[in-house]
Amino acid sequence: MIAKGSEPWLFTAASVTALFAILSRATDSLPFFNHAAYMGMALTFFMVIFFRDPERKVEVSDAYMISPADGTIIDIRDRKICIFMFLQNVHVNRAPISGKIREITYKKGGYLPAFCKDSERNERNEFLIHSKYGDVQVTQIAGTIARRIVTYSSVNDTVEQGQRIGMIRFGSRVDVTIPHDFDITVCKGERVLAGKTVIATIKNDRNF
Structure with missing residues (x-):
């Protein structure tokens, strides 16, 4: 499955590849178009891999929270877990808990590397999900290369744990x-999968 919002990128890459392939056949004496066609094929293949959105069976439960993103945990502070997504990771983000989206706030900013502390000033999109245990904020932060945040959900939408909310x-x-x-159950440096990895579990003194 291909991620929603990736169609323009895939269409452009495939169209350019097809154009170079046609020109390559029409102009055998110009190897440039042949090389460009192969490069276009490689780029299109990369786009398909990058924008993949595999189906995942999510075990919905009030007993825990799940990771909103694929990637590696680069920091845990003030009850906030920071997950860095590398190019090879799936870039579709999911709701870590069931609830209702109270706010979606887009903020303009810079494009510093997302793993830097100064990335707090980067372009971002903030979801505020109201759950039975209180508000949960999920923040999508753009990085040096990532300069486009796609939102799948709207304010007042009710989302189920593991549901896709953006990319x-x-x-x-x-x-x-x-x-x-909740008690946080992951640590810095751990790899996580959106919709699969449990990142926090309900405290023993709470009933659910």
């Missing part, structure tokens, strides 16, 4: 806040 193109970062009713 960031070409490497970036996702932060998620953890309510005090």
Whole structure:
């Protein structure tokens, strides 16, 4: 499955590749077009791999929160987990908990590397999800290469845990806040999968 919002990129790459392939056949004496066609094929293949959006069976539960993104945890502070998405990761983001989207706030900013502390000033999109345990903020942060944040959800939408809520193109970062009713179960440096990896579990003194 290809991620929603990636169609223009794939169409452009495929169209340019087809054009160079046609020119290559029409002008055998110009190897440039032949080389360009092969490069276009490689680019199109990369786009297909990058914009993949595999189906994942999500075990929905109030007993835990799941990762909103694929990637590596680069920081955990003030009950906020920061996940860096490398180019090879799936870039579709999912709801870490079930609830209702109260706010979606887009903020303009720079394009510093998403793993830097100064990336707090980068372009971002903030989801505020109201769950039965309080508000959870999921923040999509653009990086040096990633300069386009795509939103799949709207304010007042009710989302189920693991539901797709958006995507960031070409490497970036996702932060998620953890309510005090949960214990964080992951650590810095750990690799996580959106919709699959449990990042926090409900405290034993809470009933659900």
